[in-house]
Amino acid sequence: MVTINDIAKKAKVSKSTVSKVINNYAGVGDDTKEKVLKIMKENNYWPNSVARSLSTKKSYTIGIFGPQILNNFFFREVFEGIEAVMGDKGYDLLYFTNKQWDESWVDYSYKEKCENRNVDGVIMMGYGKVNIAQFDRLLKSEIPSVFIDLDLVGSNTSYVTSDNTGGARKAVEYLAKLGHKKIAMIRGLNGFKVSTDRFVGFQQSIKALNLPYNSKWMFDGDYSMETGYQSMKKILRLEEQPTAIFAEDLIAIGAIKAIREAGLNVPEDYSVIGFDSIEVGRHYHLTTIAQDQIGLGEAASKLLLNIIDQKSFSPIILPTRLIIGETCREI
C-alpha cells in the first residue's frame, strides 16, 4: 500500500505538505501542489481512511444496528433508502453483526461499539419498545443516532416513523366506507410501538364511526404469515363473524391463505386490508395502507446527517397512503 510518506519522499517534500495538498489547504505553492498531485496520481494514491479517522474523528462511516433486518421484507427496503442517501454523501455503511460479546467482562453495548468503530452516526432499526433501557447509554452519549419506528430522543438522538395511528384510521375508514362494520384486527408483536400505534388508530376510528368492538376479533402474534394463518383459523370458528380483516401485510397474506383453505374467498367472503405494502403483497393484489419504506430510510439518513451537522433534531413522521387492490369489496 502506498502511503503519504511514499508520496512525500517521491515528491521531495514533507508529509505535512502532502497532507495539505490532499485536503486542499492553503499554504502550498502552485508548483509544489501540482508536483504532488502528479505523483499522487501516478501512484494511485488515496489517503487511508482508517489513519485519517484516527486523527480527525470523522470516518465517513454510518453504523447500522438491527437484529435480523436482512431477512425482513420491510427493513431490507429501508436499507435501500439509507444506501441511496448515504452513498450520495460519500458515506459507507457498517453493518454491525450480532457477534457474541463477553458481556460478563464489560458492559459493552451500542455506544461502545459505535465509539469503537469511530462511526459518524448510527441508524437503529427493528427494535421493539420493551427493554429500551438497553439504549440508555447511547441516548446520553455524543453519538448521533436515529431510531426507526421507536420514538426515542436524546441529546443526539431522534427518530423517524410512519403515521401508524393515522394509517390504521385510514384502513378502518375505508372499510367503513365500503359498508363494513364488523372488523377484526390481527397485529404483530405486542411490544412493538408500531403495532401499538396501529391498534390505537384502529380503536379511535371504531369509536369515531360508532362501529362495534369485539375483543374476540383482536389477535396478536408476530409479523409472520403463520400468525395470520392461525388467527384466521380461529376467526373462522367464531360464532359472530367479522366481515373484514385488518392486519399487517404478511399477516394478511397468511389470513388469506387460511380463508382459501376453508373453501372461501377474498374479497367475496372476507375483505382483507393490509398495512406496510411489502413487495410480496403486490403479488396478491392486496389492498393495503402503504408505508414508504425507502422514504423511511431516506428520511432517517437525512435526519442523521442533520444531527451530525447539529442542524436539526426534529423527529419525522411520514404519511401513509391507501393502495386499493383487489382484496376488499363493498357490502
Next chain:
Amino acid sequence: MVTINDIAKKAKVSKSTVSKVINNYAGVGDDTKEKVLKIMKENNYWPNSVARSLSTKKSYTIGIFGPQILNNFFFREVFEGIEAVMGDKGYDLLYFTNKQWDESWVDYSYKEKCENRNVDGVIMMGYGKVNIAQFDRLLKSEIPSVFIDLDLVGSNTSYVTSDNTGGARKAVEYLAKLGHKKIAMIRGLNGFKVSTDRFVGFQQSIKALNLPYNSKWMFDGDYSMETGYQSMKKILRLEEQPTAIFAEDLIAIGAIKAIREAGLNVPEDYSVIGFDSIEVGRHYHLTTIAQDQIGLGEAASKLLLNIIDQKSFSPIILPTRLIIGETCREI
C-alpha cells in the same frame, strides 16, 4: 471516549502494560493484570478498533461490494448467509456504497477502496461477466476476495457459485419426464455468467434428450418480471407453441402473469419451471430449481476466511435442488 492512556494512568502503569493485558500477552504479573482488568471493566473500556487496525493491519471488517444488491431478492438472502458466518467469527460488514469517485483524478477502484478501509477481505457479488477488466488490480493484489457467481481466481481470489449448468439440466430433464418436448427458455442478462451457464445446461439436455431446439423459443432480457411478461406475450403470438417455459423465478412469475392475462392458465396450458427459489416464488407455488442462497453466503464467507488464513483457495460449487410446486404438469 476512554482510551488506553486513561486506563494506564488510572492503573498507574504504562500503556504497553495495558496493551499486553488487553491482548492477554505474557510478561505481566498477576496482580498488575488483575488491577488493570478491574479498571478496564469499571470504565467500560474497549480498545478502539480503528487505532488497533492501523498498527495491526487487521480490522475485523469484511467489505461487501455489489451494485444494487439490496433491492435484489436473491442477493439479500445471500447477505443473510454472510452475516451469519461473519458475525459468528467477530467480523462486522462494511457495505461500500456507490459513491461518486472523481475518476479523473486517480484510478481509484475496488482494490484501493479496500486498502483504504483496511478491510480484511471482500465479497463481490452481483457482477456480470462483461467488463471484468475492472477487477484486474484487485485480483493481483494482496486483498483476499471471493466472488459470488463469477468464476474469477487470482493470487488471493476465489469464487462460489451454484451448479447452474447442472441445475438447468435438471429443469429440462424434469420437464421431459413429464412429457414435454417443446421447451422455451427466457433468461436474464446475457452478460452474466450464471445465465450463460444455465443456457449451456439447457442446450446440453435438449441435445442429450433429443428434444427440438427452436431459436424462436429463446429470449433474454434482465432479471425482472417485465422481461418474463413481455417475452411470454411474444411466445403467445408464436405459431409453433412450446408447452413449457424455463426461466429464472422472477421472470417466470412475469410469464405466468402474461399467461393468465391471456385467459390461459398454469399448468393447464403451459408448464412453468423457475430457477432460484426466491421467496416470492413460493407464494406462486412455483416449481423451481432451487439454489441455496443462504448457503452461498455462508460458503463465500467460509472460503474468504480460509483465504485470509491462507488455508484453502478452492472454488466452491453448490448443488441445486428441484422443488416441485404446482406450475408443471404431465402431458
Next chain:
DNA sequence: ACTTCCTTCGAAACCGGTTTATTTAATTAT
C-alpha cells in the same frame, strides 16, 4: 540597507493503539 510582512514549507506532536528493545528488580547459581 534594514525592518516588516507574507508566503511557503517542514519539524514535531498528536490520534489510540501495538510491538520491540531496554531497564529495573527479583531470583537463582556460583
Next chain:
DNA sequence: ATAATTAAATAAACCGGTTTCGAAGGAAGT
C-alpha cells in the same frame, strides 16, 4: 557476596494520517 538468569515493566518507535507552530526566504515599505 557476587555474578548470571529470569521476570516484569516501561520507554520509544511505529502504523498513516492531521494539525500546530516556528523557520526560512522573498517581496514590499521606509
